[in-house]
Amino acid sequence: MESQYILFSLNQAHYGIPIEYISEIAPYNEITVIPKLPHNIKGVVSFRGNIIPVIDIEREFGLKDSIYDEEDSRLIVLSCNDTEFAIQVESASESICIGDECIQDSSNIALGFQSEYIKGIGVKDRKLIFILDIANLIN
Numbered sequence: 001m002e003s004q005y006i007l008f009s010l011n012q013a014h015y016g017i018p019i020e021y022i023s024e025i026a027p028y029n030e031i032t033v034i035p036k037l038p039h040n041i042k043g044v045v046s047f048r049g050n051i052i053p054v055i056d057i058e059r060e061f062g063l064k065d066s067i068y069d070e071e072d073s074r075l076i077v078l079s080c081n082d083t084e085f086a087i088q089v090e091s092a093s094e095s096i097c098i099g100d101e102c103i104q105d106s107s108n109i110a111l112g113f114q115s116e117y118i119k120g121i122g123v124k125d126r127k128l129i130f131i132l133d134i135a136n137l138i139n
Contacts, residue, residue: 003019022078023078027075118130
């Protein structure tokens with residue numbers, strides 16, 4: 001069976017988000033920082049009249065901060081368990097289908113970052129794609 005994913009880039013790596021979690025991919029919108037937010041929240045954005053948190057995915061993964069180009073950078077608005085939030089990414093490139101047989105379990109690989117956020121590692125066109133576990137990311 002194949003599943004559909006939206007690909008994005010972060011720190012020169014490729015990640016995939018199952019399409020069923022994606023509400024919208026929006027151009028960069030200024031993120032407002034609020035004092036004393038939890039360490040994994042970058043700030044908030046106003047999106048279609050709602051204020052939603054932006055998860056600092058780089059901090060969660062233990063990655064260095066990216067330098068975002070406002071022209072290419074995107075906010076991916078996600079919805080999971082009645083919670084809406086966004087992540088900022090360097091770029092969101094395409095929608096792809098990956099067969100389940102092409103996704104390997106990542107639990108036995110020392111990834112060097114918070115592997116509980118990675119559901120598996122897919123391979124498409126000789127490109128490694130880290131498949132995000134959205135439910136774990138928001139908890």
